[in-house]
Amino acid sequence: MQFQLTDDFINQIEILIAKKDGNALRELLNEFHFADIAELLEELKSDEATYLIKLLETDLTSEALMELDEEVREKILDRMSPKEIANELEEMDTDDAADIIAELDENIQKEVIDKIKDEDHAADIVELLNYDEDTAGALMAKELVKVKETWTIAGCVREMRRQAKNVTRVHSIYVVDKEGKLKGRLSLKDLLTVSGKAHISDIYIPKVDYVTVNTDNEDVARIMQKYDLEAIPVVDENGVLVGRITIDDIVDFIKEEAEKDYQMAAGISQDVEADDSVLKLTRARLPWLMIGMMGGLGAASIISGFEAIFLTYPNLLLFVPLIQATAGNVGVQSSAIVVQGLANDTIKGNIIRRLLKESLLALINGLCIALVVLLISHFAFHTTYLESISICIALISVIILAALIGTFVPIILDKNGIDPAVATGPFITTSNDVFGILTYFLIAKLILGF
Amino acid sequence: MQFQLTDDFINQIEILIAKKDGNALRELLNEFHFADIAELLEELKSDEATYLIKLLETDLTSEALMELDEEVREKILDRMSPKEIANELEEMDTDDAADIIAELDENIQKEVIDKIKDEDHAADIVELLNYDEDTAGALMAKELVKVKETWTIAGCVREMRRQAKNVTRVHSIYVVDKEGKLKGRLSLKDLLTVSGKAHISDIYIPKVDYVTVNTDNEDVARIMQKYDLEAIPVVDENGVLVGRITIDDIVDFIKEEAEKDYQMAAGISQDVEADDSVLKLTRARLPWLMIGMMGGLGAASIISGFEAIFLTYPNLLLFVPLIQATAGNVGVQSSAIVVQGLANDTIKGNIIRRLLKESLLALINGLCIALVVLLISHFAFHTTYLESISICIALISVIILAALIGTFVPIILDKNGIDPAVATGPFITTSNDVFGILTYFLIAKLILGF
Numbered sequence: 009m010q011f012q013l014t015d016d017f018i019n020q021i022e023i024l025i026a027k028k029d030g031n032a033l034r035e036l037l038n039e040f041h042f043a044d045i046a047e048l049l050e051e052l053k054s055d056e057a058t059y060l061i062k063l064l065e066t067d068l069t070s071e072a073l074m075e076l077d078e079e080v081r082e083k084i085l086d087r088m089s090p091k092e093i094a095n096e097l098e099e100m101d102t103d104d105a106a107d108i109i110a111e112l113d114e115n116i117q118k119e120v121i122d123k124i125k126d127e128d129h130a131a132d133i134v135e136l137l138n139y140d141e142d143t144a145g146a147l148m149a150k151e152l153v154k155v156k157e158t159w160t161i162a163g164c165v166r167e168m169r170r171q172a173k174n175v176t177r178v179h180s181i182y183v184v185d186k187e188g189k190l191k192g193r194l195s196l197k198d199l200l201t202v203s204g205k206a207h208i209s210d211i212y213i214p215k216v217d218y219v220t221v222n223t224d225n226e227d228v229a230r231i232m233q234k235y236d237l238e239a240i241p242v243v244d245e246n247g248v249l250v251g252r253i254t255i256d257d258i259v260d261f262i263k264e265e266a267e268k269d270y271q272m273a274a275g276i277s278q279d280v281e282a283d284d285s286v287l288k289l290t291r292a293r294l295p296w297l298m299i300g301m302m303g304g305l306g307a308a309s310i311i312s313g314f315e316a317i318f319l320t321y322p323n324l325l326l327f328v329p330l331i332q333a334t335a336g337n338v339g340v341q342s343s344a345i346v347v348q349g350l351a352n353d354t355i356k357g358n359i360i361r362r363l364l365k366e367s368l369l370a371l372i373n374g375l376c377i378a379l380v381v382l383l384i385s386h387f388a389f390h391t392t393y394l395e396s397i398s399i400c401i402a403l404i405s406v407i408i409l410a411a412l413i414g415t416f417v418p419i420i421l422d423k424n425g426i427d428p429a430v431a432t433g434p435f436i437t438t439s440n441d442v443f444g445i446l447t448y449f450l451i452a453k454l455i456l457g458f
Numbered sequence: 459m460q461f462q463l464t465d466d467f468i469n470q471i472e473i474l475i476a477k478k479d480g481n482a483l484r485e486l487l488n489e490f491h492f493a494d495i496a497e498l499l500e501e502l503k504s505d506e507a508t509y510l511i512k513l514l515e516t517d518l519t520s521e522a523l524m525e526l527d528e529e530v531r532e533k534i535l536d537r538m539s540p541k542e543i544a545n546e547l548e549e550m551d552t553d554d555a556a557d558i559i560a561e562l563d564e565n566i567q568k569e570v571i572d573k574i575k576d577e578d579h580a581a582d583i584v585e586l587l588n589y590d591e592d593t594a595g596a597l598m599a600k601e602l603v604k605v606k607e608t609w610t611i612a613g614c615v616r617e618m619r620r621q622a623k624n625v626t627r628v629h630s631i632y633v634v635d636k637e638g639k640l641k642g643r644l645s646l647k648d649l650l651t652v653s654g655k656a657h658i659s660d661i662y663i664p665k666v667d668y669v670t671v672n673t674d675n676e677d678v679a680r681i682m683q684k685y686d687l688e689a690i691p692v693v694d695e696n697g698v699l700v701g702r703i704t705i706d707d708i709v710d711f712i713k714e715e716a717e718k719d720y721q722m723a724a725g726i727s728q729d730v731e732a733d734d735s736v737l738k739l740t741r742a743r744l745p746w747l748m749i750g751m752m753g754g755l756g757a758a759s760i761i762s763g764f765e766a767i768f769l770t771y772p773n774l775l776l777f778v779p780l781i782q783a784t785a786g787n788v789g790v791q792s793s794a795i796v797v798q799g800l801a802n803d804t805i806k807g808n809i810i811r812r813l814l815k816e817s818l819l820a821l822i823n824g825l826c827i828a829l830v831v832l833l834i835s836h837f838a839f840h841t842t843y844l845e846s847i848s849i850c851i852a853l854i855s856v857i858i859l860a861a862l863i864g865t866f867v868p869i870i871l872d873k874n875g876i877d878p879a880v881a882t883g884p885f886i887t888t889s890n891d892v893f894g895i896l897t898y899f900l901i902a903k904l905i906l907g908f
Contacts, residue, residue: 043684177688178646196628196646233713234493236706238627238688255705256686259712263683266716267798273723274794274882275787282799282812286819293791294823297857300787301827304780305834311776312839318772325768325775326761330754332779333891336786337725337750337884341743344724348717349732362732369736373744377751384755389762432724434787441783 011044018051025056030063042068046075054083062092070099073108077281082111090116094123102129103149103257106136136251144228145221147261148242148251154182157191157209161199164208168199179239182249183212190241190249192216218243221250226265229258230353268429269351273344275300275434296434303438307332307445314449316458323391324452327381327399328445334377334403335410335444339436342366342414347428350418362415370411374404394456402451406444413440461494468501475506480513492518496525504533512542520549523558532561540566544573552579553599553707556586586701594678595671597711598692598701604632607641607659611649614658618649629689632699633662640691640699642666668693671700676715679708680803718879719801723794725750725884746884753888757782757895764899766908773841774902777831777849778895784827784853785860785894789886792816792864797878800868812865820861824854844906852901856894863890 024033037045037060045068049057061069061084073081073096085093085108093112097105097120109117124130132150139145153171155164168181181194192214202211218241219228232240232255242251268279275296280289311317317324349355355362378400385391385399414436418428452458474483487495487510495518499507511519511534523531523546535543535558543562547555547570559567574580582600589595603621605614618631631644642664652661668691669678682690682705692701718729725746730739757778761767767774799805805812828850835841835849864886868878902908 041685043686233709235491236493238705255688255709259683259705259709262709262713263716266713266720270716270720270723270798271794273720274790276791276794280795281802282795282805286815286822289795289819290822293788293819294826296791297784297787297823297827298830300783301780301830304777304783305831305838307779307783308776308835308839311779318768318775322768325778326758327754328775328778329757329761329782329891329895330751332782333750333754333757333786333888334747336783336887337747338743340724340883341726341746344721344726345730345732345739348720352731355732365736369739369743372736372740373747376744377747380748380751381755385758388755389758433790437786438783441779445779 011041011047013044013047013051018048021048021060022052022056025052025059028059033060033063038065038068040068042071043075045069045072049076049084050080054080054087058084058087061088061096066095066099070096070104074100074104078111081108085112090119091123093120094125097124097133098126098129101149101151102132102136103147103251105129105133106146109133109137139221142225143221144219144223144225144242144253145251147225147228147257148221148253150251152182152241152249152252153178153180154184154249155194155208157183157185157207157212159208161202161206161208161211164194165199177254179252179254180241182216182241182252183208184249188249189247190216190218190243193241216241219253220244225261228253229261229265232258233262265351269347269432272429273340273347273432300434300438303441306442310442310446310449314453314458317449317452320458321395321452321456323389323395324399324449326389327385328448330381331402331406331444331448332441335406335440336437338370338373338407338410339414339440340432342411343418343432343436346415346418347432350422350428355419359419363412366411366415367408370408371404374407377407378403395452398452398455399448401455402448405451406447409443409447410440413443461491461497463494463497463501468498471498471510472502472506475502475509478509483510483513488515488518490518492521493525495519495522499526499534500530504530504537508534508537511538511546516545516549520546520554524550524554528561531558535562540569541573543570544575547574547583548576548579551599551601552582552586553597553701555579555583556596559583559587589671592675593671594669594673594675594692594703595701597675597678597707598671598703600701602632602691602699602702603628603630604634604699605644605658607633607635607657607662609658611652611656611658611661614644615649627704629702629704630691632666632691632702633658634699638699639697640666640668640693643691666691669703670694675711678703679711679715682708683712715801719797719882722879723790723797723882750884750888753891756892760892760896760899764903764908767899767902770908771845771902771906773839773845774849774899776839777835778898780831781853781856781894781898782891785856785890786887788820788823788857788860789864789890790882792861793868793882793886796865796868797882800872800878805869809869813862816861816865817858820858821854824857827857828853845902848902848905849898851905852898855901856897859893859897860890863893 021033049060049072061073097108100108109120112120121130121134136146136150153168155167159167178196181196182190183192183194185191192212193216194208194212198211217231217235217237219231221242221244228240238255240253241249242253244250271279276292277295278292280292311328346355381403382396382400386396391399417431417436421431422428471483499510499522502510511523547558550558559570562570571580571584586596586600603618605617609617628646631646632640633642633644635641642662643666644658644662648661667681667685667687669681671692671694678690681687688705690703691699692703694700721729726742727745728742730742761778796805831853832846832850836846841849867881867886871881872878
């Protein structure tokens with residue numbers, strides 16, 4: 009059942025576009041799913057894609073536009089007139105339309121909005137543009153089905169038929185009072201199982217989860233996941249129902265957040281894909297490599313500060329990579345667990361207990377590793393008794409230190425309102441490299457007395 | 459609106475449980491949302507939690523059970539009789555019930571199933587247990603609303619009222635032929651807007667996305683996301699409609715996959731949370747640390763193999779941490795981008811072009827970093843002209859090597875049916891550490907001629 013985009017098919021489309029054979033293209037593509045059209049558009053050149061957008065039905069192209077990568081969409085919209093863009097927005101849900109408007113240059117935003125024929129639709133879009141990014145207000149759509157608590161079921165079904173035409177998916181019917189304040193909800197299923205003469209007020213469910221326009225996106229996602237909701241109504245400061253958020257927006261949000269965190273942990277500083285340009289990929293990757301480089305040079309300067317090592321204990325230098333790798337790995341493990349716990353809101357209890365637990369954990373891991381290293385260093389690398397002891401004590405200390413840095417840096421960042429995910433990956437690795445090597449030689453100096 | 463679980467509240471509940479004050483507990487908790495009950499149960503001792511499960515309404519507790527961490531649930535189910543477990547299963551959707559059965563010891567599975575009163579429900583659960591884990595068959599529920607294409611709308615509404623009682627959420631009404639083969643779908647919204655005398659065959663949408671019982675979970679998630687579906691029907695080999703998968707299951711699946719990948723990248727080998735026991739956390743973390751340790755010891759043996767360094771070029775040793783850190787960071791970046799691309803199915807085009815692109819990218823990053831290192835090593839660390847050149851050429855080579863390893867290992871694993879995510883994090887870091895240091899000294903040897 010799944011559509012597979014082949015090179016042959018793309019070629020065929022490109023030839024038809026070059027011939028400007030609009031009829032053949034319409035015949036071929038108008039029955040496609042918008043997600044497949046979007047996949048096709050991403051493979052075409054911008055002017056070819058723009059040609060198709062203008063050619064095909066707007067109910068299809070408006071949805072396909074929403075599925076595109078922001079950059080691809082930008083190039084297409086650049087080649088469209090305000091009137092043509094407005095036509096696409098006309099077919100979109102208000103939340104999608106507002107997202108598109110926000111992506112446009114400021115000087116044409118107003119022009120596009122003015123060209124939207126449906127005035128209510130335009131007013132709704134303008135309202136959505138006023139909410140802060142990252143809040144429920146910016147995420148919600150104005151499209152929803154609402155009924156008054158005083159109506160009968162029959163009246164309600166009539167009214168719903170009218171409203172439902174503008175709403176792609178009816179999850180719940182929201183019940184409001186005279187002032188538009190949210191009172192409860194009805195499911196479509198409930199409507200099917202009661203008599204037409206009953207009043208809404210007799211059958212609606214007064215308990216309804218909701219968020220306000222100012223609720224943070226992350227909280228919206230958490231609530232919808234926790235309570236398994238497929239849609240959640242949004243109210244303003246006065247409790248008036250102003251919109252709703254559906255699960256598909258949340259699925260996209262969860263996915264994007266997970267990818268952002270993953271890339272951040274891998275030291276990639278902006279959202280990139282494997283197929284992006286070399287320049288964009290360099291911009292995303294070079295900053296963290298530079299920070300890692302500074303750490304490496306810092307480590308070099310630490311080592312050069314312990315001259316005695318080169319003369320008297322060169323064996324210690326062999327274990328620098330071991331110390332560094334272990335410090336890095338422990339730090340990444342600790343920070344990943346904490347960052348994930350913070351994201352899922354499962355980090356509870358007091359900080360001292362967490363400190364003790366993490367230290368205990370590090371001590372156990374450290375002892376296991378140190379024991380192996382003790383034997384191997386002594387027998388395979390012929391380190392002296394004292395050298396082996398120094399290496400092992402340093403290893404355990406470095407593991408504990410790295411675990412504590414990995415645990416506390418994210419918690420402290422989070423307490424100060426900074427995304428703890430920035431503390432993962434290269435950041436933790438680099439600082440642990442430097443601290444680890446410093447600790448190693450300080451402990452060796454203390455024990456060996458150089 | 460959100461429920462906040464406080465220590466005071468938990469205390470109050472624990473006191474009531476100790477007093478066995480069932481009435482007060484029922485009064486207090488029966489109006490709660492199941493997700494909040496689950497949060498409470500996770501904070502209680504197993505015997506307290508079990509007491510509550512047995513006490514409260516099964517429509518509430520059966521849903522709460524499904525929200526619990528598997529370990530917490532296991533402890534509670536251990537304290538319940540087959541009959542009591544069967545009572546909970548009676549209230550669950552078939553997919554959830556099958557998941558619970560699969561978690562039970564094999565010797566009581568049959569007993570529990572036998573104790574389920576509703577025979578159809580029990581048969582459906584047994585059917586689901588037969589599908590392979592990780593397939594649509596194991597993910598789907600048997601609950602759905604289906605109608606025959608020959609019926610009238612009025613007849614359809616009557617039949618739906620009957621069926622809808624067992625279905626928590628009606629997303630779509632599936633249309634089947636006489637043999638039960640999937641023909642298309644109707645939305646509840648469509649039913650509201652047509653006359654009762656029309657036939658289903660006149661109004662149903664014959665184009666419907668579906669998967670088969672053997673479709674892989676990841677493909678199901680990809681299809682539902684791509685086409686923004688809230689539910690998808692599942693058919694058997696003959697095209698007969700046998701179940702449906704809803705978006706809430708997919709949300710959970712996406713979240714779990716993202717967390718698994720994230721932990722794998724951080725070198726954590728099994729699913730753990732910050733609040734798990736020290737033993738469990740050690741088991742999850744120690745294996746990767748041991749692999750990192752082997753890498754560190756490997757590096758030590760490489761360094762010890764280049765005796766001339768200690769005697770003639772000790773300066774080179776200062777830059778081992780820099781080489782190692784850079785190799786690790788580049789490898790992690792490259793692998794993260796490829797792993798994410800593979801997961802999203804956006805890695806296309808031929809492998810040679812990707813190789814050239816990744817090399818070019820690495821060359822640019824390498825040149826930038828090498829230039830800075832060239833200056834700093836020469837002026838701050840007083841390396842000789844040839845030493846600086848060696849360090850920089852090694853650095854560029856190591857960056858290219860690390861990028862290629864980071865790019866190709868995941869692609870090769872993926873081609874061989876292995877989850878490419880295992881190649882991220884410590885695995886890439888460790889192998890890059892070792893290859894990086896080896897490359898560094900080989901190049902230095904070549905240039906400096908020791």
